[in-house]
Amino acid sequence: MAYIACNTQWQYAGMGARCGLRYEGCTALLREYLPGWQQDTAFAGVELADLMRGLQIIESATLEADAERRARAAASPPGDGEDGRRIGGAG
DSSP states (O other), rough: OHHHHGGGEEEEEEGGGGEEEOOHHHHHHHHHHHHHHHSSSTTTTHHHHHHHHHHHHHHHHHHHHHHHHHHHHHOOOTTTTTSSSTTSSOO
């Protein structure tokens, strides 16, 4: 839930690449949502620091996946789609 709430807080570098989350925005959003979430027994005892640690793990994995995707795209011959087929052509 924390990641979904903070999904609008990405910072982008040149060429439109994500470079990390705006923690000040994430913290503000999570402080707003956390009291409501804590009403659910699944969130009993969960604190802001817990949510931020989990969010940072997901952020790191997302940035790593983005980097892998960019590396694959850079290694692909020009004109190839992600699945290896030529765009606009047959198989």
